[in-house]
Amino acid sequence: MLPFKTLIQVDKKSKYPIYQQIANRFIGLIQEGVLQPGAFLPGSRVMAAQLGLHRQTVVAAYEELASQDWIISMARKGMMVAANLPVIKPRSFKTTAVAYAQGPSFSFNAVPKLEMLPPAIGIRYTINDGFPDVRLAPLTEWTKECRSIVQSPRYTKLLMDGSDTLRKEMTKFLTNTRGLNISPDNIMVSRGAQMAIYTAAAMLIRKGDHVITGSPNYIFADLCFEQLGANIIRVPVDNEGIDVDAVEKLCRTKKIRMLYVVPHHHHPTTVTLSAERRMKLLEIIRTYKLAVIEDDYDYDFHYSSAPILPLASADHGGNVMYIGSLTKSLGLSLRIGFLVAPARFIAEAGHLRRLMDLRGDNLSEEALAAMLQSGAIERHLKKAKKIYHERRDLLCKLLMDKLDNRLQFTPPSGGLALWLKFPEHLPVQEVAEKALDLGLRMSPGMHYHYQGKPGNALRFGFASLNDRELANVVGILAKCCK
Template sequence: MQVAEQIINLIQRGYLVKGAILPGTRRLSTFLSIHRNTAVAIYDELASQGWVEILPNKGTFVLVPEQKTVKLTAQAQPLDAAYTYSKTTGFAFQASLHLASTAQITNATYTINDGNPDLRLHPMHQFSRWYSAAMKRKSLITKWNRTGEGIPSIFEQQLTNYLNATRGFRIKPSSIINTRSTEMSLYIVSQLLIKPKDVVLVGQLSNYESNMIFQQVGATIKTVPIDKDGLDVDYIKTHFAKGMVRCVYICSQRDYPTTITLSAERRLELLQLAKTYGFAIIEDDYDYDFQYEGSAMLPMASSDANGMVIYLGKLGQSLFPSFQTGFVVAPENLIHEAKNYLQLLDKQGDLIQEQMLAELIYEGEIHRLIKKNIVNYKSRRDTLCKYLKDYFGSVIQFEIPSGGLAIWVQFEPKISLVTLTREAEKQDLFIPKTILYQDKNTCAIRFGFGSLNEEEIKAVVEKLYMAYHWIITSKLA
């Protein structure tokens, strides 16, 4: 097989041209120091794939037998080029400027992110048992071979029940679709909702990932100011007329990145304005599971009687990432189209994951995991706030959020955050560029604490302060 693949490679790259006669099996076996039967097998394999034609008493020819001379080199390439793979295409294609990677490489021991859960809190052994049990279900094969489109699965029914119980919905499975992630949900919704040059309104600083998705579908993004009550709805009324706005993207519990909660009054105003102006509201409830004080605010979609809100959420943030799933709640006609689109992107789905999640919802295990992890995350939030006050005092300002896995930390007086990240890396602390927010009015970091335990939080704050102290002393010097 190795020799056959190499000969195919030579043919494809032009080192062996059509009609070239190949060495006989005796000569080939001697040349390669292999048994003659192996040489025969090589040519048989090539013939079975259609690369050569074997003519009795004449020889083995490449594709067509007219030409009788062997050419072993291509005209314009060195011989070793036959064993390399091209790094660039030989044709033009359109690269996307909007989807440039934000990933950065670091060797630092400590990292601050924008608020990811801690994988160490997930009961791995328990998950293994749940997953194994789901795979052994006799009904799994039947589900895999099901052809009854339009019939809600057990998972869709359980997810519907769960959302009705926790988020105040009164929906049926026909109003919901589950996806691989919130990002996939938003991508599908954007494809259905937004046409090139449609105006999408987002918060003043906003989520860079959602902005990338909107820009990729050709939307024109406009920003709306954020104040202590969240998105400024009056700004929309005074700066945009009916028909000018296609949709408004908001975060249901806490604005990203500032963690400010949209007030109840603003929610009512936005719902009414959406009905009057005819724009859609995309409500991203990315951190519903992490509420420490009081109860999480019910989604606007739960009180939407006019079909103006598309609700995006995530199930299983207290689980290992492989077991998390995104979902969309919207009027049935949009969900129907979204399911058609999902068939193109992810027809297979993950039935084992769905089986396991359905059982975890039914048995109440999801609820127990959330409650257990909230205790840990609340302690980490309080620990971070304490160390920030102890080390930085009045040079930073932050509000203690009622939930979520990040704190909005603002520096006053302002400093160069780029310099801060450079000096922090010298202290073995990596601060990614995606959590930095700096312009003439803003100098802040979205400080995620969820993935750090109490000891790590202390070490991170110490290193951050050392980097900050270096900047201040350098200015004074």
């Protein structure tokens, strides 16, 4: 008889019943080839004595094994390991334990990647690239709406079927704030702007297609297009935004699949596309029937003047896919974005979204819809905008006072970040390394140029830092720039 006492160890403290532990161990022994097909197991009385357990426990384990077809009860002969299991060689007991330490032995596609910031261990401050301040989030209203939905009779139906309320409320919100002329059929709700970018791009890009983006550009958009097989062509971004003449020249000479543009507070540089270039771009869109993703990720935050209406509100023949997000507007952990496009495009995009992410978080979507309807979102935006405006001004002042023009910047007209350019003799990577030693984590530049060398600049998200924090962070930065 096999040394079952050694082979089968029972953990009496485990929350799993002992009979189940025994059954699972037997399965392991069969799989490992220790127990061969056709072998008989000791009777339950004998086995119970070996293992020092009650006989009923062993009987239960055997029943479990039989119900799973691993063993068969042979009349008057006892329990036999199923004979029709394929013959297997005995294997080391360790093999199963290391399954995920090895392999895989199949090959898989590489994903274009981005180096991430070091983990926040021992870190006091982080300069992010433009987060809202989650401490300002309208948590009370949010909780109130969630509770009221959960207590309503429609809750069950809602969780199973979802509802169109959010699309309807978003239609109103986008019409009122962005001058779009749309109906709910023109909206797909996504998990944040990123999923909207991925979905729209996946609907368009085939391997080798030319896609135009700015230089520099929002890196997660670039990576997304690369992942989908695009050949990215870059055009310069200057103080007026993306170079639209360069875009037109490309349209004249090449088959261009798509243009990705961030006309408000361009990511990362925060410049706004000038009116002249907007007009010219609309003309290009109409002439070349150019497909455009307009990523208007932080339209809702504007300080100096009202925001410029998006390309999507003008005459583009349905060729502008307008993308944005309420994630930053809400400032909670919830991620909700949108894609606006002609109805037949949205219908297809919705199918694709379903293949990636069966459905959204229905409760959260409904609560957000209620907050759009009640005006809570608008009230929150008003309040947050005022605070972020002050923080932008404070940051500009601190940078001028404490850094004596060592770093260059233009105050952004809106958005949650400021673009800070470093002089050549002061590489941002060295500054970032020094800062880390002083408890400040910031991007060492690799997030702004993906191909070629990293940009010598920093996208300084100011919205999530309060006055005291801003002062401390700029203080550390000043020390590191000496």
